[in-house]
Amino acid sequence: MYNIEEIQKILPQRFPFLMIDRIIELEPGAKVVAIKNVSVNEEFFSGHFPDAPVMPGVLIIEAMAQASIMLFAGAKPEQAAKKYSYYLGNVKIKFLNPVFPGDQIRITVVPVKLISTGGIVNVTAQVSDKEVARGELSISVKEN
Amino acid sequence: MENVENEIRGLIAEIIEKEPSEITPEAKFFEELGVDSMMALEILTAVEKKYKIVIPEEKLTQLTTLSDTVRVAKEYLEKKAV
Secondary structure, three states: OOHHHHHHHHOOOOOOOOOOOEEEEOOOOOOEEEEEEEOOHHHHHOOOOOOOOOHHHHHHHHHHHHHHHHHHHHHHHHHHOOOEEEEEEEEEEEEEEOOOOOOEEEEEEEEEEEEOEEEEEEEEEOOOOOOEEEEEEEEEEOOO | HHHHHHHHHHHHHHOOOOOHOOOOOOOOHHHOOOOOOHHHHHHHHHHHHHHHOOHHHHHHHHOOOOHHHHHHHHHHHHHEEE
């Protein structure tokens, strides 16, 4: 639905910190499903961990946050068209299973409450049919 | 309805990580209790969830004390009852 070029029109993040590759579902203001393909070439695997590569949980949260920005942008296009900085506030995430090279993470974001300056969202991350993380994030948006 | 005040005090205490006793009805969220805009949104959302009501964004700026929050919550609880 949104390829990486289109994602980059909305997300301010760039290499090596673009943590979603594609949006496969977007219902404005209601739901976003994003894909993150995890390759063994990711830089963080060289140190996390040298002999046993596991995707750092904080980066799963970052991917969830970026998918949340896409939800916000879909719901508030007039807001997202301006130049913004995005911040995370409260992060309540449980990690349920590790993510390894070769995994494809499917991140689903639904709003709890969206307002013009941010929102609270429910997020789940799955690899195949296995949940790897889930929880709630609050994001805030500030005009640059 | 006094119950509502205590319930909301409990919700706020959890969000802002303060003792419920510190959250007096007139204590100012921003100046006295260290609440920021993100916490204010969390308070609004927690109240919505608790009472299954929807409070519009415009009301967010009115939530500056516990008593204000209780007043807004009651306003929407009454609307829901109608």
